[in-house]
Amino acid sequence: xxxxxxxxxxxxxxxFFRNANMGILLINSEFQLVDISEMACKVLGIHxxxxxxxxxDDIFAGxxxxxxxxxxxxxxxxxxxxxAVSWSNGQERYELLLDSSLLQDEAGNTVGAxxxxxxxxxxRSLEQQVQRSDRLAMIGQIAAGTxxxxxxxxxxxxxxxxxxxxxLEQIGMVKERGxxxxxxxxxxxxxxxxSEFLLLSKPKHAKLGKxxxxxxxxxxxxxxxxxxxxxxxxxxxxxxxxxRPIVADRELLKQVFINICKNGIEAMSAEGxxxxxxxxxxxxxxxxxxxxxxxxxxxxxxxxxxxxxxxFTTKEEGTGLGLAVCQxxxxxxxxxxxxxxxxxxxxxxxxxxxxxx
Numbered sequence: 001x002x003x004x005x006x007x008x009x010x011x012x013x014x015x016f017f018r019n020a021n022m023g024i025l026l027i028n029s030e031f032q033l034v035d036i037s038e039m040a041c042k043v044l045g046i047h048x049x050x051x052x053x054x055x056x057d058d059i060f061a062g063x064x065x066x067x068x069x070x071x072x073x074x075x076x077x078x079x080x081x082x083x084a085v086s087w088s089n090g091q092e093r094y095e096l097l098l099d100s101s102l103l104q105d106e107a108g109n110t111v112g113a114x115x116x117x118x119x120x121x122x123x124r125s126l127e128q129q130v131q132r133s134d135r136l137a138m139i140g141q142i143a144a145g146t147x148x149x150x151x152x153x154x155x156x157x158x159x160x161x162x163x164x165x166x167x168l169e170q171i172g173m174v175k176e177r178g179x180x181x182x183x184x185x186x187x188x189x190x191x192x193x194x195s196e197f198l199l200l201s202k203p204k205h206a207k208l209g210k211x212x213x214x215x216x217x218x219x220x221x222x223x224x225x226x227x228x229x230x231x232x233x234x235x236x237x238x239x240x241x242x243x244r245p246i247v248a249d250r251e252l253l254k255q256v257f258i259n260i261c262k263n264g265i266e267a268m269s270a271e272g273x274x275x276x277x278x279x280x281x282x283x284x285x286x287x288x289x290x291x292x293x294x295x296x297x298x299x300x301x302x303x304x305x306x307x308x309x310x311x312f313t314t315k316e317e318g319t320g321l322g323l324a325v326c327q328x329x330x331x332x333x334x335x336x337x338x339x340x341x342x343x344x345x346x347x348x349x350x351x352x353x354x355x356x357x
Contacts, residue, residue, distance in 0.1 A: 021039060021118075022037065022039060022040075022116055022117065022118055023037055023039045023040035023043050023044075023096070023115075023116065023117040023118075023119070024036065024037040024039075024040055024114065024115070024116050025037075025040055025069075025070060025114065025115040025116075026112065026114050027056065027070065027074070027075070027112050027113045027114065027115070028111070028112045029075060029110055029111055029112055030055075031055060031056050031057070031072055031075060032053060032054065032055050032056070033051055033052055033053065033054055033055075033056060033059060034052070034053075034112065035052060036048055036051055036052065039119070040117075043087065043092075043094055043096070043117075043119065044059075044069070044087075046059065056070050056072070057072075069085065069087060069096075069098065069115065069117070070100075070115050074100055074102075074113050074115070075102070075110060075112075075113055077102060079100045079101050079102060079113075080098060080099065080100050081099050082097055082098075082099065083097070083098045083099070083100075084096070084097055084098075084120075085098055085117075086301065086304070086305070088340050088341070092340060093304075093338065093339070093340045094119055095119070095120050096117040096118065096119060096120065097117060097118045097120050098115065098116070098117040099115070099116045099117070100113060100114065100115045100116070101113065101114060150190070150194055151191065151194060154187055154190060154191060157187060158184065158187050158188075161180055161183055161184050161187070162184065164180055165177055165180040165181060165184065168180060193321075207249050207250070207251070208247055208248060208249055208333075209247065209248075209249075209250070210245040210246070210247055210355065211245060211246060211247075211248060211250050211253075212243060212245055213243060213246060213253075213279065213288060213290060213352065214239045214240070214243055214279065216250060216253055216254060216257065217237065217239070217257060217277060217290070218237075218239075219254065220254050220257055220258050220261075221235070221237060223258060224258065224261045224262075224265075224275070227261075227262055227265055228265050228275060231265050231266065231268065231269040231272070232269070232271075232272035233265050233268050233269070233272055233273055233274070233275055234272075234273070234274045234275070235261075235274075235275045235276075235277070236274060236275070236276045236277070237276075237277045237278075238276070238277070238278050238279075239279060240278070240279040240280065240281070243279065243281065243288060243354070244281070244288065244354035244355060245354065245355055246288060246333075246352045246353065246354050246355065247333065247355060248333045248352065249329075249333075252329045253329070255325070255326070255329065256326045256329050256330060256350065257290070257292070257350075259322045259323070259325070259326050260292050260323075260326060260337075260348045260350070261275060261277070261292055263322070263323070264292060264293075264294035264296065264346065264348070265294070267294055267296030267297065267346065268294050268295060268296040273294060273295035273296060274294075274295050275292070275293070275294050275295075276291075276292075276293045277290065277291070277292055277293075278290075278291045278293075279291070281354075282351075286353060286354055287335075287351045287352065287353055287354065288351070288352050288353075288354045289349050289350070289351050289352075290349070290350045290352070291347055291348070291349050292347070292348045292349075292350070293345060293346070293347040293348075294345055294346055294347075295344070295345045296345060296346060297344070298341040298344055298345055298346055299339070299341040299346055304339060304341060307323055307339065308323050308324055308327050308337070309324065323337075330350060330352070333352065333353075334352075334353045335350065335351050335352040335353060336350075336351045337349070337350050337351075338351070
């Protein structure tokens with residue numbers, strides 16, 4: 001009976017490793033990987049044949065200790081339950097719910113440990129989307145109620161300043177004319193900020209229609225190239241043939257691509273770099289993906305969850321509304337924006353549902 005039970009447990013363990021939709025790592029007392037599930041290999045970005053038998057310090061050699069999924073302190077009894085962690089393998093970013101525990105023999109000696117995790121990226125993304133949508137809706141309501149009240153006096157001020165500027169130029173007051181020009185520039189900046197406020201509320205006059213994403217990207221490429229030249233950046237675009245059409249507002253979609261491309265270019269402005277735009281298709285989910293990747297310094301892990309929050313910015317003169325607006329536009333057509341950044345470079349992936357015909 002004992003042998004039968006042991007055989008059943010071994011069969012269960014083998015099937016569990018092969019078929020369970022979970023990441024599983026089995027570790028011995030020497031902190032070596034004894035076995036790993038297929039899902040864990042996918043998430044960690046490693047091959048099972050190359051990983052089994054290796055020391056965990058070698059497997060995570062390129063990852064700072066504070067960001068490793070498995071730490072040596074696990075064998076000392078530092079186990080966790082339902083621990084939420086973010087992980088990126090350089091291409092995909094995951095939100096994981098992690099459990100770990102020790103394995104002990106009958107005498108109570110530690111012989112190893114295991115780590116199990118579940119991919120909860122979709123749930124976490126949905127939760128964050130709901131929270132951001134609530135904040136954006138509130139900001140949008142405030143913006144819609146105050147935008148006209150702000151713009152009306154601005155229009156009057158701008159008009160009188162333009163008259164004053166022309167008069168100062170005619171009477172040769174060059175220095176004072178420069179002051180007027182500076183004030184006009186700041187007024188235009190306020191107007192742009194008000195426009196971004198208005199876009200935080202759901203666009204009421206979006207002109208939806210079928211369009212080809214590659215055609216939209218080609219239309220904005222001259223703008224992107226000109227911006228890149230100013231910052232010493234090279235832009236590459238590799239279109240994918242045979243893309244299905246999507247339903248969106250052409251001008252709003254242009255705004256999304258331009259904004260994300262400009263962010264990538266500005267992130268590389270110190271030393272230059274390469275901004276690459278590529279496309280891919282997920283037939284299973286019926287989604288078209290546009291990948292915008294830069295070779296900049298990347299986004300620190302402690303900031304990556306905040307970049308879509310309204311008013312969050314790392315730029316000295318940024319409003320913190322650009323990415324929030326982009327996310328709203330994409331969400332309104334049933335799409336999503338994901339970001340992956342680890343150590344070097346950042347990739348934004350805009351996923352859009354394509355039409356069946």
